[in-house]
Amino acid sequence: MMAKSKFLNSTDAVNAIINEAIPLFAKAGFTGVSMRDIAQAVGISTASLYHHFPDKQTLYLRSIAQAFADKAQGISTVLAKKGTPEQRLTKFIARFTKLMSQDSHFRMLFQRELLDGDETRLRLLAEQVFQPQFVNVAKLAKELIPNGDAHLMVISISGLVLFHLETTPLRQFLQGGRAEHNDPDVIARHVTTLLLKGIKGCG
Amino acid sequence: MMAKSKFLNSTDAVNAIINEAIPLFAKAGFTGVSMRDIAQAVGISTASLYHHFPDKQTLYLRSIAQAFADKAQGISTVLAKKGTPEQRLTKFIARFTKLMSQDSHFRMLFQRELLDGDETRLRLLAEQVFQPQFVNVAKLAKELIPNGDAHLMVISISGLVLFHLETTPLRQFLQGGRAEHNDPDVIARHVTTLLLKGIKGCG
DNA sequence: GTCTATATACCGATAGAC
DNA sequence: GTCTATCGGTATATAGAC
Structure with missing residues (x-):
């Protein structure tokens, strides 16, 4: 049995996170946005963010890319x-x-x-x-x-x-x-x- | 007897702080610069910053002004x-x-x-x-x-x-x-x- | 894959001695 | 006016259960 997941697969989760992160980083910049902010916008915990991205910098780079x-x-x-x-x-x-x-x-x-x-x-x-x-x-x-x-x-x-x-x-x-x-x-x-x-x- | 002071008077201290803060805020933005960063650049403690400015926001506004x-x-x-x-x-x-x-x-x-x-x-x-x-x-x-x-x-x-x-x-x-x-x-x-x-x- | 709980560090800001 | 010490909060990031 799979653990309950908000998204169908990891790719969906990654895309959802990036889509929420883009407007946040655009409005406040890298240092102006916390991992908590992004997690809250997506509706997951900060720990879950780190399952999909190794660190904040990588999440930022993927978002702007x-x-x-x-x-x-x-x-x-x-x-x-x-x-x-x-x-x-x-x-x-x-x-x-x-x-x-x-x-x-x-x-x-x-x-x-x-x-x-x-x-x-x-x-x-x-x-x-x-x-x-x-x-x-x-x-x-x-x-x-x-x-x-x-x-x-x-x-x-x-x-x-x-x-x-x-x-x-x-x-x-x-x-x-x-x-x-x-x-x-x-x-x-x-x-x-x-x-x-x-x-x-x-x- | 006056306490030992790095500056001749408060105005000098304020100007010195602002002059150090301007390039820092320019390069990293409000959220990218900490009061500790500014204090270190000036060569004083963070507590001293708060003697001259009530908070970080005010120091920032004075700097850009x-x-x-x-x-x-x-x-x-x-x-x-x-x-x-x-x-x-x-x-x-x-x-x-x-x-x-x-x-x-x-x-x-x-x-x-x-x-x-x-x-x-x-x-x-x-x-x-x-x-x-x-x-x-x-x-x-x-x-x-x-x-x-x-x-x-x-x-x-x-x-x-x-x-x-x-x-x-x-x-x-x-x-x-x-x-x-x-x-x-x-x-x-x-x-x-x-x-x-x-x-x-x-x- | 998600969560709660937490480790560790840094943040803004304050207390109080000198 | 400066300092050391510290408070309370938040930051990034991790551990480990489910």
Whole structure:
């Protein structure tokens, strides 16, 4: 007779734990979340957590790896294949903005890793999550600026979108901040215009 | 006879504690730093910390307030007064990039507050630190785009600069990343060209 | 695979001597 | 104003029953 189990098998338990851990780590960071917090969210004891993961660090790494893997899959379909470079850039920004605005947990984990991640974790993040799409956007950038620095340009494009999303909680206190500035469509339109036409094109 | 004191007076002690606490909180965040860590960095006991601050939260708030106040002063002299709007924008970006690249502690505390700050702390950050200069840059934006959204534009300008600095540890693992991309002059030149001429102007 | 109970260490914060 | 000593609580992690 099996002991009574909350989950059908170990894989289910591991997935359930990770799914509860991701939002907790996103909101409070590694040091801000205790094993007790996670156990309580899952509905099991802390001792059971240690049956599935050897320690907190491993549970954290598995959690961010999962969150990043899910997102990497989503990003991979973001780049359109047809149209002029300008049209494809416009489409990419619209999709990227929407994707990033929908998943605050990914964004927060990403931000936290930029602050706290060691070389190993940042390398994982770069190679497993961003590299594939980074290359594609860099190619698109090369079509637009054959003699320009594609790396700098991809960072700028990403940064424009992400910084608008990151600063959402702050901008309400800054001059001219309005609720519509949180609308992904508004952000995407602004960013696209700025990139294609420069400041002067935004007036 | 006075008891032997490490500092000449209480104000010196408070300043010394805050100056040690700022880099610690910047690197590890509120929950990642213990009162023991701070006490050891200063070279006093934890009990002495509690003589100068009622609790950890207060010490943290005083630390970020100090870090932000220092920076607010620095930012306030960044905007040039003479020249065409384009010249003043160029000058602002160069100075802002240099200022932000020099102080990683401020940048990290700012990033952490975007993730963890409650409404009260974010309001303080906005009103005490950014608002004065935000208004001036918004005015400059209005000269360039009289009918455009100055708020969105100031966020975009700041985001372009800050995201390049934030992603420094990650970019070495992404295609085309080179050491020169961490040079504030290179970043400022790229951002300025992008803003004034759009993508096409960067080729 | 889950639990209760616990070992061990560290946490924030305090008491009280000097 | 600083210290040593310590309190009560919580942290990670483990032991061992079921």
